[in-house]
Amino acid sequence: MVCPDVYIYASAKQWDGVARMRLLMRERKISKPPGWSSIEAVGQTHTFFAFDKSHPSSDEIYNFLKELEETMRAHGYVPETKSVLVNLDEEEKEDLLCGHSERLAIAFGIMNTKEGEVLRVIKNLRVCVDCHTAAKFISRIVTRNDTLHKNAI
Structure with missing residues (x-):
């Protein structure tokens, strides 16, 4: 499942928000299967x-x-x-x-x-x-x- 915040940003085509969320997830070692x-x-x-x-x-x-x-x-x-x-x-x-x-x-x-x-x-x-x-x-x-x-x- 995609992180809900990433999905929200992506569906709104706010690619900077997507990039920030993915970086934050990486920094916090959060991943999806x-x-x-x-x-x-x-x-x-x-x-x-x-x-x-x-x-x-x-x-x-x-x-x-x-x-x-x-x-x-x-x-x-x-x-x-x-x-x-x-x-x-x-x-x-x-x-x-x-x-x-x-x-x-x-x-x-x-x-x-x-x-x-x-x-x-x-x-x-x-x-x-x-x-x-x-x-x-x-x-x-x-x-x-x-x-x-x-x-x-």
């Missing part, structure tokens, strides 16, 4: 962190997500960049959304399960608005009933 998502596929549990490139299939996963995003856009998907709490241009924010852990887990699950199998993604943090919307589009496109589950830790 990294976001992760896991999925069971191919007989194992696979865990992904946001912007994770450590998985052996990460190149294929990111390529699949790029193709999937193009298809989603053709079906009316518009990225919701308000969830990206950094001062970047819109295109860079859209690129960051593709690196969210639940998208990596969903893509891996689709790539490694048979049609008709239900995908269950477990998360340690809440799902951002854009990933919720993307999951619905992905579910319709790949004709599955993908379910995201929040794991309260």
Whole structure:
């Protein structure tokens, strides 16, 4: 979870306030747990962190997500960049959304399960608005009933 003050400053696009809060958090050794998502596929549990490139299939996963995003856009998907709490241009924010852990887990699950199998993604943090919307589009496109589950830790 993002520190509430950082979120307030970021949502108001007050980037100096964001920088001050992050510096204060660093000085006081306050941190948030990294976001992760896991999925069971191919007989194992696979865990992904946001912007994770450590998985052996990460190149294929990111390529699949790029193709999937193009298809989603053709079906009316518009990225919701308000969830990206950094001062970047819109295109860079859209690129960051593709690196969210639940998208990596969903893509891996689709790539490694048979049609008709239900995908269950477990998360340690809440799902951002854009990933919720993307999951619905992905579910319709790949004709599955993908379910995201929040794991309260």
